[in-house]
Amino acid sequence: GFKKVTLVHKANILKLTSGMFLRIGREIAQEYPDITFNDRIIDNMCMQLVIRPQEYECIVTTNLFGDILSDLAAGLVGGLGVVPGANIGDTCAVFEAVHGSAPDIAGQDKANPTAVIRSGIMMLRHLGENRAADAIRDALYETFEEGKHLTADLGGTASTSEFTEVVVERVRARMAA
Incomplete structure (x- = not known):
């Protein structure tokens, strides 16, 4: 707490x-x-x-x-692209990226998925799924630290899909361990 x-x-x-x-x-x-x-x-x-x-x-x-x-x-x-959001009440909770829907880049595979991923981490913690939340967080931070698969807003050239695939593979490795 x-x-x-x-x-x-x-x-x-x-x-x-x-x-x-x-x-x-x-x-x-x-x-x-x-x-x-x-x-x-x-x-x-x-x-x-x-x-x-x-x-x-x-x-x-x-x-x-x-x-x-x-x-x-x-x-x-680092900007709105990396910030999660949560509205938590007594009986329900909503987790979201704070940046909104970004309609100007919809369907172009260039949005930074970090805010949505971090919102998912918050949701998992809220649900008591700390092991999964830790695995995703660590995989995400490892991807940032490595710096090879960053989206354009973070100074890289990776697409949304490429960035996400790297994070997912790292999560799988952590959850299998």
Whole structure:
């Protein structure tokens, strides 16, 4: 589990809505004394993520601020093509690539599948399938580290299919071990 949670808000201006979000966040945080809780105003949080991204383990915020922060964070790690997304509720969960459908490159075999693969890893973890999630994660990272089969957005020449085939073969090898 997480050891540190940061709640992002704009309670200094949006006193009713964001103020209530902050108040409830603080109340819930008291129920988890082993987890460090802090809060940041959205403006400052944007700057902090650029300057000190390693300081943040779990960010809790509203949909609008989360959308802004996720795009900013995506820029720190290589762009929207590598970022997974999850919407997790009490009774269901949806996992997706945050970049959308990219209709401008549909059917051209040049999309970076990393975001979808990483979304699948998150889903597997959510379902308790950690061995499979680890195998896929490790295969994906090995493919990045090797650098021979990267898609164009990552500086390579591999197609979606080529990249995916390399990752799948590495997953198979790990799962067979």
